[in-house]
Amino acid sequence: MLALLVGHPAPAGAAVREYWIAAVPMSWDVAPNGGDPVMGTRIPASERRFTALVYRRYTPGFRRPWPNTAESADNDGIPGPLIRAEVGDTVLVHFRNRDTHYRLPHSMHFHAFRYAPSSDGAYIPFRSGRGAAVPVGGSFTYRLRAVDDSYGVWPYHDHSPSMHESIGLGLYGAISIRRPGDPVPDREFVVYLQNHMGVDTINGRAFIGNTPTFRARRGDLVQWDVIGLGDDFHVFHVHGHRWLRNGTPVDSELVGPSSTLQVRFREDAPGLWYYHCHVETHQDNGMIGLYRVMP
Amino acid sequence: MLALLVGHPAPAGAAVREYWIAAVPMSWDVAPNGGDPVMGTRIPASERRFTALVYRRYTPGFRRPWPNTAESADNDGIPGPLIRAEVGDTVLVHFRNRDTHYRLPHSMHFHAFRYAPSSDGAYIPFRSGRGAAVPVGGSFTYRLRAVDDSYGVWPYHDHSPSMHESIGLGLYGAISIRRPGDPVPDREFVVYLQNHMGVDTINGRAFIGNTPTFRARRGDLVQWDVIGLGDDFHVFHVHGHRWLRNGTPVDSELVGPSSTLQVRFREDAPGLWYYHCHVETHQDNGMIGLYRVMP
Amino acid sequence: MLALLVGHPAPAGAAVREYWIAAVPMSWDVAPNGGDPVMGTRIPASERRFTALVYRRYTPGFRRPWPNTAESADNDGIPGPLIRAEVGDTVLVHFRNRDTHYRLPHSMHFHAFRYAPSSDGAYIPFRSGRGAAVPVGGSFTYRLRAVDDSYGVWPYHDHSPSMHESIGLGLYGAISIRRPGDPVPDREFVVYLQNHMGVDTINGRAFIGNTPTFRARRGDLVQWDVIGLGDDFHVFHVHGHRWLRNGTPVDSELVGPSSTLQVRFREDAPGLWYYHCHVETHQDNGMIGLYRVMP
Numbered sequence: 103m104l105a106l107l108v109g110h111p112a113p114a115g116a117a118v119r120e121y122w123i124a125a126v127p128m129s130w131d132v133a134p135n136g137g138d139p140v141m142g143t144r145i146p147a148s149e150r151r152f153t154a155l156v157y158r159r160y161t162p163g164f165r166r167p168w169p170n171t172a173e174s175a176d177n178d179g180i181p182g183p184l185i186r187a188e189v190g191d192t193v194l195v196h197f198r199n200r201d202t203h204y205r206l207p208h209s210m211h212f213h214a215f216r217y218a219p220s221s222d223g224a225y226i227p228f229r230s231g232r233g234a235a236v237p238v239g240g241s242f243t244y245r246l247r248a249v250d251d252s253y254g255v256w257p258y259h260d261h262s263p264s265m266h267e268s269i270g271l272g273l274y275g276a277i278s279i280r281r282p283g284d285p286v287p288d289r290e291f292v293v294y295l296q297n298h299m300g301v302d303t304i305n306g307r308a309f310i311g312n313t314p315t316f317r318a319r320r321g322d323l324v325q326w327d328v329i330g331l332g333d334d335f336h337v338f339h340v341h342g343h344r345w346l347r348n349g350t351p352v353d354s355e356l357v358g359p360s361s362t363l364q365v366r367f368r369e370d371a372p373g374l375w376y377y378h379c380h381v382e383t384h385q386d387n388g389m390i391g392l393y394r395v396m397p
Numbered sequence: 398m399l400a401l402l403v404g405h406p407a408p409a410g411a412a413v414r415e416y417w418i419a420a421v422p423m424s425w426d427v428a429p430n431g432g433d434p435v436m437g438t439r440i441p442a443s444e445r446r447f448t449a450l451v452y453r454r455y456t457p458g459f460r461r462p463w464p465n466t467a468e469s470a471d472n473d474g475i476p477g478p479l480i481r482a483e484v485g486d487t488v489l490v491h492f493r494n495r496d497t498h499y500r501l502p503h504s505m506h507f508h509a510f511r512y513a514p515s516s517d518g519a520y521i522p523f524r525s526g527r528g529a530a531v532p533v534g535g536s537f538t539y540r541l542r543a544v545d546d547s548y549g550v551w552p553y554h555d556h557s558p559s560m561h562e563s564i565g566l567g568l569y570g571a572i573s574i575r576r577p578g579d580p581v582p583d584r585e586f587v588v589y590l591q592n593h594m595g596v597d598t599i600n601g602r603a604f605i606g607n608t609p610t611f612r613a614r615r616g617d618l619v620q621w622d623v624i625g626l627g628d629d630f631h632v633f634h635v636h637g638h639r640w641l642r643n644g645t646p647v648d649s650e651l652v653g654p655s656s657t658l659q660v661r662f663r664e665d666a667p668g669l670w671y672y673h674c675h676v677e678t679h680q681d682n683g684m685i686g687l688y689r690v691m692p
Numbered sequence: 693m694l695a696l697l698v699g700h701p702a703p704a705g706a707a708v709r710e711y712w713i714a715a716v717p718m719s720w721d722v723a724p725n726g727g728d729p730v731m732g733t734r735i736p737a738s739e740r741r742f743t744a745l746v747y748r749r750y751t752p753g754f755r756r757p758w759p760n761t762a763e764s765a766d767n768d769g770i771p772g773p774l775i776r777a778e779v780g781d782t783v784l785v786h787f788r789n790r791d792t793h794y795r796l797p798h799s800m801h802f803h804a805f806r807y808a809p810s811s812d813g814a815y816i817p818f819r820s821g822r823g824a825a826v827p828v829g830g831s832f833t834y835r836l837r838a839v840d841d842s843y844g845v846w847p848y849h850d851h852s853p854s855m856h857e858s859i860g861l862g863l864y865g866a867i868s869i870r871r872p873g874d875p876v877p878d879r880e881f882v883v884y885l886q887n888h889m890g891v892d893t894i895n896g897r898a899f900i901g902n903t904p905t906f907r908a909r910r911g912d913l914v915q916w917d918v919i920g921l922g923d924d925f926h927v928f929h930v931h932g933h934r935w936l937r938n939g940t941p942v943d944s945e946l947v948g949p950s951s952t953l954q955v956r957f958r959e960d961a962p963g964l965w966y967y968h969c970h971v972e973t974h975q976d977n978g979m980i981g982l983y984r985v986m987p
Contacts, residue, residue: 219963360970373514668809675950
């Protein structure tokens with residue numbers, strides 16, 4: 103099976119990681135608390151709730167949903183589960199289309215990895231194969247390799263002909279790949295910037311209290327995995343912190359659809375801080391959250 | 398007082414710099430010359446003039462406005478006065494809200510610096526303190542430290558609940574921090590990109606003759622401090638010049654809300670040149686100025 | 693003649709390159725195949741066709757159009773011909789305005805190069821010279837120098853008072869400058885991102901089959917010259933590939949009006965792949981093409 107992949111023999115110690123992931127419909131509320139506590143505005147339920155499509159992880163053979171644990175509590179909607187790997191790993195993603203609501207074909211397209219065109223998951227008329235438009239009830243296994251230049255933070259998302267509805271409905275997730283020997287962060291926060299229901303969301307939620315409240319302690323090596331999708335450009339900003347980009351201190355960085363930021367710093371600023379998109383209308387429209395650092 | 402700041406003892410020679418800055422209303426005209434000399438268009442006064450809110454620097458104790466001099470002539474409206482520091486410095490900013498026109502609460506939020514949450518100046522419901530929403534007539538002192546990763550070009554701006562009116566009205570300024578021993582530029586130009594009255598402005602003005610005409614001489618070390626705020630993304634371009642970014646020559650760089658560019662070059666191209674945002678509609682709509690280099 | 697240029701004596705071996713380029717009207721169709729094969733949509737001819745303005749290269753003295761060859765087949769419309777140089781070269785561009793359709797003044801403004809203000813090609817009221825607004829039938833020679841920091845990928849475009857019509861009509865092209873001794877790519881692809889007729893185009897064309905299908909072989913050193921113009925920001929993405937930017941692997945990079953990306957990799961992924969702008973509405977609206985890699 104792996105012989106189909108071009109070149110790059112697996113190094114000693116490389117793992118084969120398998121994921122079972124399905125596209126499933128799910129009721130979603132972009133602001134379960136009902137609105138924006140900063141400005142005191144309320145959003146009617148009809149403007150907050152929709153039937154989302156999400157990637158959900160399952161136990162082997164799609165027997166039951168993968169349980170959330172204290173260590174990994176992200177199998178709960180938008181975005182899909184974080185796919186982790188190390189350079190050298192082979193990753194097999196067994197995908198099943200369980201979109202019983204919209205009944206559209208779907209796929210998975212992965213940035214970061216090396217793969218044969220048959221695992222690209224992108225629909226090309228008359229040319230792409232089965233993995234580019236998996237029908238409702240169908241399955242496909244994507245065969246991926248984390249190679250030398252695969253490390254970093256990356257998106258995955260639907261790239262079937264229905265991608266232009268489905269990405270807006272939530273069919274996307276994050277990939278985090280490290281090099282063996284690189285320091286492992288104590289905290290890793292996924293920050294997915296996208297628009298849903300006309301609201302600017304982080305991980306599918308809008309306004310503080312709905313968006314994730316991230317937590318760290320002084321001394322932690324903290325990593326933020328920031329990813330954009332959709333149509334808009336954003337500026338990721340964290341209050342009270344700076345980090346280096348190519349040797350230059352920054353605290354505000356541009357991110358666009360499918361571009362990513364891996365932001366790392368050693369935490370030394372206890373307190374309650376905002377993180378947000380610094381585009382004013384996006385910040386006003388929900389793209390803001392809280393970050394609590396314990397002393 | 399400084400013991401409240403976390404860690405980082407001040408190095409020998411570090412200064413304590415104090416600023417007295419008030420938010421004040423001010424009549425403002427985005428195009429005092431009346432329009433765009435490139436296209437020959439005129440803008441009616443009613444579409445150029447508004448009551449701005451600006452940060453204005455005062456002498457100690459807010460006794461009188463800080464006088465403009467040949468060396469420092471920026472205490473005149475939009476943007477607010479350039480706040481300078483060196484790594485190692487402590488900066489105390491005594492802020493007073495003199496917004497007698499709109500009568501809104503205001504604050505100052507500083508990028509770049511290290512500070513305790515009480516000096517963040519950002520309103521968090523039920524959590525932030527007095528510095529996050531200073532009422533009309535009130536005062537607050539922000540205690541800031543320029544630490545190892547504070548050097549560069551950064552914005553400051555209102556982050557109170559009224560920020561979404563006030564930033565559009567002019568309540569922002571620039572910070573420039575250098576490392577002791579780094580070369581001091583002969584010329585430093587602040588280029589603030591923002592939209593006022595629906596017009597694309599540089600330092601609150603639109604179209605050549607209204608926007609700053611910057612001046613340098615052959616041989617000068619020139620530094621441009623480029624900062625965006627608001628909703629839009631821009632591309633900073635200078636005619637007839639190039640500079641290095643991470644070792645690669647560029648002459649056009651993206652800047653978004655709160656992201657910044659520190660552009661440096663040794664001047665060797667005498668002449669009259671444009672600098673402008675290369676987004677076509679922004680350039681047409683006022684975001685362009687002149688740069689005169691003497692031989 | 694060259695003595696008018698400031699400083700920088702030409703190194704031994706430096707060439708003088710001469711180009712004869714005219715602005716000419718040309719019938720243009722953004723989607724000659726009639727629409728989008730991915731979604732199966734058709735575009736009426738009236739919404740695809742317009743009278744473009746393009747830079748066309750001629751033989752010396754403007755005697756006849758420069759012939760397209762297998763090595764250089766880009767003298768055919770939007771964008772204009774690729775201008776190549778090496779650091780150290782002098783480039784003379786003899787421009788003629790043959791805009792017999794719109795009958796507007798035009799110019800050429802070059803990024804990358806060093807030149808005297810008289811060769812800037814940008815109109816400044818009462819100050820710029822003849823090269824900033826060449827009337828119909830008129831000519832002007834721009835004198836340019838590829839200096840130490842001129843290497844890379846850059847745009848050229850009209851900067852006369854009619855630029856705000858003409859750039860949207862197609863009056864732009866690319867510059868590629870290398871340093872002597874730098875590796876020469878086996879394949880170099882120009883990818884110009886701009887909007888025409890309300891459609892998001894690559895090299896003036898929209899949707900696969902209309903946009904360029906680029907070709908390479910395993911083992912080729914491949915270079916993509918990506919440039920934006922107009923009003924919009926884009927994210928350049930190639931499927932199945934990654935490359936390094938400042939030592940960090942990426943597969944999606946932001947590009948705005950006049951900003952550029954030089955993307956290089958050693959090809960090792962045979963197959964048929966998409967390249968596209970990852971802004972969803974841009975990809976839907978035409979900004980996508982195919983890349984075929986032979987084993």
